[in-house]
Amino acid sequence: MKLLFAAVVVTLAAANGLAAGAPATLSQCGTGNAVDFTTLKATPNPPVFGQAAALNATGTVNAAIQKGTYTLTVSLDGLNLFTHAGPACGFSSFTLPLGTGTVDMYGLSCPTTAGGPVAASLALTLPLGTPPGTYDVQVSATGPTGALFCVEMKWVAS
Numbered sequence: 001m002k003l004l005f006a007a008v009v010v011t012l013a014a015a016n017g018l019a020a021g022a023p024a025t026l027s028q029c030g031t032g033n034a035v036d037f038t039t040l041k042a043t044p045n046p047p048v049f050g051q052a053a054a055l056n057a058t059g060t061v062n063a064a065i066q067k068g069t070y071t072l073t074v075s076l077d078g079l080n081l082f083t084h085a086g087p088a089c090g091f092s093s094f095t096l097p098l099g100t101g102t103v104d105m106y107g108l109s110c111p112t113t114a115g116g117p118v119a120a121s122l123a124l125t126l127p128l129g130t131p132p133g134t135y136d137v138q139v140s141a142t143g144p145t146g147a148l149f150c151v152e153m154k155w156v157a158s
Contacts, residue, residue: 024155034063035149055122065112068143088141100127
């Protein structure tokens with residue numbers, strides 16, 4: 001099972017102890033998710049504007065998944081910049097506002113099997129000229145039985 005979700009921008013600056021140029025923090029959010037990610041990695045870390053960025057996650061499926069919907073939310077200094085929803089299973093692609101880039105989401109290979117491995121990755125080129133500040137990006141997904149997964153990435157861009 002493979003999930004490639006598109007990496008965007010994330011953080012909660014000083015309140016989270018993050019400093020400009022410091023590595024992004026990556027974490028699972030929520031509890032009781034159908035997917036338990038045990039490894040989360042951003043490349044490069046921290047993300048660099050004008051370069052391709054990726055978020056990779058691996059873990060285990062706790063409960064079989066048939067279908068679902070993801071929501072991607074990007075905030076800058078606590079203000080919501082962008083929200084997008086799409087299918088948690090299979091491939092989807094969307095364009096960022098003002099044509100600043102494209103996000104390709106390679107969703108879960110549904111149906112999944114409980115106890116099986118899962119891999120996830122996020123990729124996109126972060127636009128040049130993006131304003132500095134604290135970014136927080138969250139990708140969460142739900143299905144008919146509840147929460148599927150939730151991953152959050154935070155960093156300070158200067």
